[in-house]
Amino acid sequence: MHDLTSFxxxxxxxxxxxxxxxxxAIQRHHARRLRILEAKGKLAEQRNAALAPPxxxxxxxxxxxxxxxxxxxxxxxxxxxxxxxxxxxxxPLGHVFxxxxxxxxxxxxxxx
Numbered sequence: 001m002h003d004l005t006s007f008x009x010x011x012x013x014x015x016x017x018x019x020x021x022x023x024x025a026i027q028r029h030h031a032r033r034l035r036i037l038e039a040k041g042k043l044a045e046q047r048n049a050a051l052a053p054p055x056x057x058x059x060x061x062x063x064x065x066x067x068x069x070x071x072x073x074x075x076x077x078x079x080x081x082x083x084x085x086x087x088x089x090x091x092p093l094g095h096v097f098x099x100x101x102x103x104x105x106x107x108x109x110x111x112x
Contacts, residue, residue, distance in 0.1 A: 059067035063077055063084035070077050070084075077084040 061067065061070065061077065061084055063079075063082050065077055065079055065082065065084065069079050069082075
């Protein structure tokens, strides 16, 4: 133990050289780890965005207002200072009742 203390005692000034060198390596390591974590976070966000379902299409006019802003009787936009005359985009789908398709020949074949 005495040899170690005499060695350190004779070369105590190396602390001023070796300390900042080791500190710089630690700082570079932490900076690299932060960049890696940031890249992993961006990749996770991109993956989640790619896997998310696309938003439902909305009936939007050329004036960028929704169909609900247009009067069904006149077709004019109800927003102030909008010069749009009428909504000309796709009409929303209505509700349709469709009976199940049945093959009449298949029904006759099943009956005794």
